[in-house]
Amino acid sequence: MNAIVALCHFCELHGPRTLFCTEVLHSPLPQGASSGDISGQNEQAEEEEGGIQMSSRIRSHSPAEGASADSSSPGPKKSDMCEASGCRSLAGGHPGYVSHDKETSIKYVSHQHPNHPQLFSIVRQACVRSLSCEVCPGREGPIFFGDEQHGFVFSHTFFIKDSLARGFQRWYSIITIMMDRIYLINSWPFLLGKIRGIIDELQGKALKVFEAEQYGCPQRAQRMNTAFTPFLHQRNGNAARSLTSLTNDENLWACLHTSFAWLLKACGSRLTEKLLEGAPTEDTLVQMEKLADLKEESEGWDGSEEEEKPSSQPDVVEGQELSKCSPESSLMADCNSWNVAHRRLSVFRSLRHMRQVLGASAFRMLAWHVLMGNQVIWKARDMDLVQSAFDVLRTMLPVGCVRIIPYSDQYEEAYRCNFLGLSPHVQIPSHILASEFAVLVDVRTATRSNLYPTLFDDEQSLNKYEFVVTSGSPVAADRVGPTILNKIEAALTNQNLSVDVVDQCLVCLKEEWMNKVKVLFKFTKVDSRPKEDTQKLLSILGAAEEDNVKLLKFWMTGLSKTYKSHLMSTVRSPTSSESRN
Numbered sequence: 001m002n003a004i005v006a007l008c009h010f011c012e013l014h015g016p017r018t019l020f021c022t023e024v025l026h027s028p029l030p031q032g033a034s035s036g037d038i039s040g041q042n043e044q045a046e047e048e049e050g051g052i053q054m055s056s057r058i059r060s061h062s063p064a065e066g067a068s069a070d071s072s073s074p075g076p077k078k079s080d081m082c083e084a085s086g087c088r089s090l091a092g093g094h095p096g097y098v099s100h101d102k103e104t105s106i107k108y109v110s111h112q113h114p115n116h117p118q119l120f121s122i123v124r125q126a127c128v129r130s131l132s133c134e135v136c137p138g139r140e141g142p143i144f145f146g147d148e149q150h151g152f153v154f155s156h157t158f159f160i161k162d163s164l165a166r167g168f169q170r171w172y173s174i175i176t177i178m179m180d181r182i183y184l185i186n187s188w189p190f191l192l193g194k195i196r197g198i199i200d201e202l203q204g205k206a207l208k209v210f211e212a213e214q215y216g217c218p219q220r221a222q223r224m225n226t227a228f229t230p231f232l233h234q235r236n237g238n239a240a241r242s243l244t245s246l247t248n249d250e251n252l253w254a255c256l257h258t259s260f261a262w263l264l265k266a267c268g269s270r271l272t273e274k275l276l277e278g279a280p281t282e283d284t285l286v287q288m289e290k291l292a293d294l295k296e297e298s299e300g301w302d303g304s305e306e307e308e309k310p311s312s313q314p315d316v317v318e319g320q321e322l323s324k325c326s327p328e329s330s331l332m333a334d335c336n337s338w339n340v341a342h343r344r345l346s347v348f349r350s351l352r353h354m355r356q357v358l359g360a361s362a363f364r365m366l367a368w369h370v371l372m373g374n375q376v377i378w379k380a381r382d383m384d385l386v387q388s389a390f391d392v393l394r395t396m397l398p399v400g401c402v403r404i405i406p407y408s409d410q411y412e413e414a415y416r417c418n419f420l421g422l423s424p425h426v427q428i429p430s431h432i433l434a435s436e437f438a439v440l441v442d443v444r445t446a447t448r449s450n451l452y453p454t455l456f457d458d459e460q461s462l463n464k465y466e467f468v469v470t471s472g473s474p475v476a477a478d479r480v481g482p483t484i485l486n487k488i489e490a491a492l493t494n495q496n497l498s499v500d501v502v503d504q505c506l507v508c509l510k511e512e513w514m515n516k517v518k519v520l521f522k523f524t525k526v527d528s529r530p531k532e533d534t535q536k537l538l539s540i541l542g543a544a545e546e547d548n549v550k551l552l553k554f555w556m557t558g559l560s561k562t563y564k565s566h567l568m569s570t571v572r573s574p575t576s577s578e579s580r581n
Contacts, residue, residue, distance in 0.1 A: 001187075001268030003178035004114065005260040008127040009243070010171040011087050016131040018123055019172075019243065020089040020253060022110040022260035088112065088242070089253050097257040101265060108261035110253075122151050122177060130155035130173040139171070142192050144185065152181045154191050158199045161210035162246055168210070170246070174198065176263075187267050194266075198259050205247035282514050285560035286400040347388030350499045351506075352492045354392055357462055362469040364481070364489065369439040369471065370396055371482055372547070373554035375414040375432075379422045380443035383407045385465070386421035389441070394419065395506055396488065398514060400558030414438065436473030443467055482547040484509050516541045517555045518563070525556075526567060 006021035089112050090096065096111035114120045126146075134145045135157060146152030154176040159169040174195050178184050244252045280288075348354045355363040370376055370393050378386045387406050394402045405412050407421040411428055414437065422428070432438050446466040475481065491497055491505045523529050523537050538544040543552055 001178070001183075001264050002180075003176055003184075003264060003267075004119065004123060005263055006123055006127065006175050006177070007089075007243075007256065008131055008173045008175060009087065010131045012166065014087055016128045017087040018113055018127045019087070020110065020112060020256055021114060021123055022108055022257060022264065023114055023119070024264055025107045025109050097254060099257070099261040106265075108257075108264060110257040110260065123175075125150055126153045126155070126175050126177050127173075129153070130157065130175050131171060142188075142195075144188070146177075146181070148179075151177045151179050152184050153177050154184055154188065156192070156195050156199065158203065160203060160206045160243070160246055162206070162241060163210050163213040164241065172202075172243075183271065186271060190267055190270060191263075194263055198256075202243075202247060205249055209246060209248045281511060282558065282560055282563065283399040283510075285562045286398070286558065289561055290399075347384055348392045349388075350502070351392055351395065351488070352499060352502060354389070355492055358467050358469060360489075362467070364485070365471060365475045366393070366439055366441065366469055367396065367485055367488065368475045368481055368547075370418075371485055371554075372550055373401065373418060373557075374436075375418050375420060375438040376441070377420045377422060377428065377432075377438060378441045378443065379424055379426070379428075380465075381424055382443070383421065385443065390419045390421070395503070396510075398510060398555055398558035400560060401555060433470075434472040436471070439469065439471040441467060441469050480545065480547070482545075482551045483542065484513055484551070513551070513555065514558075516543060517552050517559065520552050521556050521559060521564075522567060 002024055004021055004023045007019045009017050009019050011017050094111075096109060098110075099108040101108070114123055129145060130143075130153065134143055134153075134155060136143045140158050142154065142156045144152070144154055155173050156175075157171065157173040160172055161168060162170045176184070176191055176195075244250060249255070348357070358366065366376065376393065378389055380386050383406065390404055390406065394404070402419065403417045404419040405417040405421065407423070409423055409426060411422065411426060411432070412420055428440070433440065444466045446464050480486075487509055488506065491502050497505070519541065520534075520537065524534055529537075535544065538549060538552075543549065
């Protein structure tokens with residue numbers, strides 16, 4: 001993971017200071033940190049954790065070499081450091097810690113400050129903000145802040161017990177800095193748990209030292225018995241102690257390096273990028289939302305249906321349990337299954353098939369009402385025929401615009417469904433039959449045999465039906481209609497295109513018009529532009545005609561909740577960031 005993890009401290013003399021940081025290097029090591037054999041080295045420690053080999057090198061420098069290093073370092077001046085190393089982690093001549101990841105050939109380098117001036121500035125600013133203005137309630141806990149220019153920061157502030165400090169505690173923070181905001185936010189739960197573990201370990205060690213010091217020499221009573229001294233004089237005379245002194249752990253920085261290096265490696269390995277051919281379509285998003293809703297509803301239904309069902313009537317699913325029946329019942333079941341299979345032949349196979357059966361003018365009227373969002377009613381005895389008709393017609397609409405009641409014994413209002421299947425004896429209200437917002441397909445028994453003799457070679461199943469399409473607002477043959485309807489008819493009449501190609505063409509047309517719907521939704525619902533600007537936008541989109549406008553408004557109801565919420569959050573985020581700044 002391309003990030004920097006740092007431990008920061010708030011010094012009462014110098015303010016926020018960076019104590020220790022670990023960064024990822026994909027290039028050769030900087031000059032200050034070397035993992036090769038060094039003459040005069042005093043100690044070498046190698047440790048394996050999670051596939052990382054850690055090699056810490058400690059060497060002594062001459063005063064001249066140390067001075068030159070301090071003069072060229074981007075860190076704070078030596079005069080700004082606490083006398084008792086409260087603002088320092090590694091000694092002046094310490095080259096830092098290096099960990100080698102053998103699997104990826106990545107090096108994890110730890111020192112007090114990054115060597116690169118730009119990285120030093122980013123870490124310095126994040127340190128100041130984490131211990132000054134960007135704090136959570138109670139001053140102890142996680143918080144997220146940042147911007148595109150200086151990077152995004154996950155910060156966790158905490159206190160360490162110190163018997164000599166003002167208030168008997170000192171303020172620290174562990175920060176994780178990276179430029180990828182989405183990646184860092186997705187890593188929040190992981191980072192919170194692991195960094196919280198590091199903090200608990202530090203606080204536990206410091207608490208033991210604090211309790212031992214308080215037991216030997218209680219500071220509270222001693223301070224109350226001491227005469228009052230000016231705060232500045234007391235503060236200058238009581239420099240901050242180092243974290244190694246507060247925890248009584250000489251190997252603290254080596255352990256922190258190991259923990260930070262493992263944190264960077266593990267956090268980078270837990271999330272992987274996946275190549276997708278494109279963003280999910282609106283139909284996919286709506287289907288995912290519907291599945292999630294059904295899953296939530298089904299959780300409350302578990303066991304309720306089983307309690308209501310009689311135990312003497314087990315469910316039979318498509319021919320199961322036939323082996324338990326007698327030969328006579330098996331023969332009857334075979335006959336019934338043959339009748340079901342024969343009845344299922346009476347179905348529409350595609351839009352082209354339906355257009356051939358209904359005729360060009362009747363199909364155009366039906367398709368116009370489907371695209372406009374009007375109620376489409378089918379009256380027939382054959383439920384499979386009605387279901388197949390709806391399965392074919394729904395392909396012209398986005399998934400979010402489809403509301404189907406496959407078969408009912410009573411009329412249902414248009415707000416409940418735009419596809420309604422009815423049995424032949426159901427009476428439809430007269431105002432619905434005369435309405436321009438409904439179309440009726442009455443499936444009757446054909447008065448003539450062999451009504452469609454040239455359409456099918458292997459099956460004559462639809463010959464027994466006659467389809468009568470009526471509406472209170474018939475679509476004139478010379479009416480232009482919505483643009484997408486004309487393109488659909490052009491694809492259906494082109495015999496050079498197979499059914500599969502027509503289906504893909506339909507998918508592309510729906511995505512094209514759904515993109516126009518998204519633009520119109522953003523323009524009208526989110527930005528609240530005036531009507532004059534909306535008309536100009538519709539002209540640019542090529543949808544200024546009346547039928548196209550009606551289609552866009554109806555298809556707007558099919559937008560997914562995910563897209564709408566994402567759009568609203570994107571629009572509101574600049575305002576919230578400005579108010580926060």
